[in-house]
Amino acid sequence: MPHVFLEYTANLTDFDADKALLRINHALVASGQFGAEFDIKSRATKLEAFRVGTGAGERGFVHVKLALLSGRSAQIKTQLSESLLAGLKDLGDWPAGVEVQLSVEVVDLDRESYAKVTF
Amino acid sequence: MPHVFLEYTANLTDFDADKALLRINHALVASGQFGAEFDIKSRATKLEAFRVGTGAGERGFVHVKLALLSGRSAQIKTQLSESLLAGLKDLGDWPAGVEVQLSVEVVDLDRESYAKVTF
């Protein structure tokens, strides 16, 4: 905890997933919400098969799901999602001619049944 | 919002993911539940490593997760999942000799912390 799941569509050809993950992890550390930097587990997936809506025109998106152990306030969750969204916007180089949507959701991990071990 | 996550096992060799996504998006637009067609962000993943149960015999599945901003009624969610399931059934050509399961789940996106930008 936390877990970060980043997805981006394959038509965002200049998207640097490694850079995005590192930036997200730094933003989460900087939030002061998490005890140890090594707890942050993030992954990125390039989406080869996707469809935005039903219209013509090229469209793409980046979506981040941030999963946190339950118990944080709505305010903190909103701050975290806004912070991650701002970080995504900064990544820039979106291809010309592609309508790009960036979104961030926050989801609770059920604290009681979450199990973890490190070794 | 909404987000659609479709997964299908690699042994469903005739499954047309692009067609499935387009059909799903059209069904969601037709539901009248969403403001703009371009808000619907759908992706499909082919599962190369999977296991259904513990028995012998070839088995596969298609699973769709529909994620909606929180606040919709149970009735509307059920109508949406039934509609998407019906659309999957229509896709047909399931391979002979493979037991196929199709399933649809609906999950809430936490409205308060959901953040989005388009550009």
Added chain:
Amino acid sequence: MPHVFLEYTANLTDFDADKALLRINHALVASGQFGAEFDIKSRATKLEAFRVGTGAGERGFVHVKLALLSGRSAQIKTQLSESLLAGLKDLGDWPAGVEVQLSVEVVDLDRESYAKVTF
């Protein structure tokens, strides 16, 4: 139902995803919580793009999400997650020099809107 989503980082080079899924499915059958073995639908994804924390040093992880139709008690969910975590630990051969985190979460599938067909 249930659905199992296993992810593992690509630097866990000896991780046997097929073996892990089969072991998970057997553990779920043995739990007595599920009506039929063929209901258990599990998949594994190798994560090529990932980042654990912000520090140096090689790190990896395995994460399992178990999705169950809603209604089970917190105690049963905890028993299931502990059982799956124990199974992951037994898989062993973690590479020398990689700090490995194993985690299991349990999530509810909304029972009312879950739709399924088998054929």
